Amino acid sequence: MCLAIPVQITELMDNDRALASAGGVVREIGTALVDDLQVGDYVILHVGYALSKLDEQEALQTLQTMEQMGALTEVTA
Amino acid sequence: MKYVDEFRDGERARGLAAALRQEAQPGRHYRLMEFCGGHTHAVFRYGIPDLLPDNIELVHGPGCPVCVLPTGRLDMAMRLVLDHPEVILASYGDMLRVPGSERRSLLQARADGADVRMVYSISDALELARTNPQRQVVFFGIGFETTTPPTALGILEARRSALDNFSVFCNHVLTPAAMQAILNVDPASEESVEIDGFIGPSHVSVVIGSDSYAFCAGQYHKPVVIAGFEPLDVLQSILMLVRQLNEGRAEIENQYTRAVTSQGNAKAQQVVQEVFTLRPTFEWRGLGQIPTSALAISDDYAIFDAEKRFAMRYVPAAGTKGCECPAVLRGAKKPIDCKLFATACSPESPLGSCMVSDEGACAAYFTYGRFREDALQRQSQQRAAVKARRQA
């Protein structure tokens, strides 16, 4: 039940609610815990609530670091 | 799916696995605890142990809320629904299948006529209260720092809309306190587990921030790497831990920067602070009483506290005889060390809490790991031998 998934905001609604899509499945979620949400943002969804936004820049950076950490081996191996 | 697929890429996984094989020093044994059950699940689902050199061992931690709730607390919920026919108990699904005393689960109580409903979110429980004004709806609040802010929002919403037939049976627990309890186990004791570092929780850290683990590095000199949930996240975090250990560093590092900051989610922390207060102590399955490790509903919101509304009382109770969940939750035993594993106990008919939830170590072993039993058995024997040598 701790499993949380990334979903994309597709529509903002009243009362801190929004519609969000995960792999094509759209559902209503609570957004009271996250500020400044825009349509198109990705958030971590957990027990019906968005816990935080996902940062695209940071994600790309992480993937790059992974490649460097792995690639290093190929050079030195 | 974005933020998922790219973190499961096989090419990058091979690169990281190769780096791990190269950098793990042969004369050394690395014991890394993944605190969070979500990581345990990911580790087995993606076969991560197969990618690791033999001297990197993953120790499964207690970060599974259903698993650590002691039998006595489950019994309280059971008595509540059986003694109060006016109550609708609304619970996350996993909790319904955990055996309480005398091996009875909430699902069995439901079969006997108790009104127990499975909900996905506390907002479903609020809806039940609205549509059943003549009934009492009690939400079975369990979980670590990830589920606590939603529970707080639910209580705030109940107050706003004056839902006086709604209350919460609060069992929310705190991750840092449990990590500290694990680190505090006397190394000379039978139950001690040597841990070199932690793979830190993903979504708990989203809420509380990576700074919350500073004590692990400062006080205990154990490195922590906050890790995302996907297989590449876990592999990279293991590599970051191995590098810290090789270099003699003990720092809090954050691999999951796309979601976790050093300070966490201030808004979530603030609603939690508003609604909850620290319990002086709380019993955990496997870890016993841990001081200031759980939350209760604060006096300002006492009318939404089911424990007060229904005068619920905690009576400690033993789990199923022979079930090794307590030792499994401390990381002291592996699921296959339990005689009931895959014989009497399986996900279809769980005898202990660790076989119920996806995040439970026994369930993860059963679902994804059975064919690796032999390898694991060997590892477990090696561990026992190492420990015996250490104690000799």
Ligand code: SF4
């Ligand atoms: S296999 Fe079943 S009985 Fe054994 S420790 Fe795990 S949950 Fe408990």
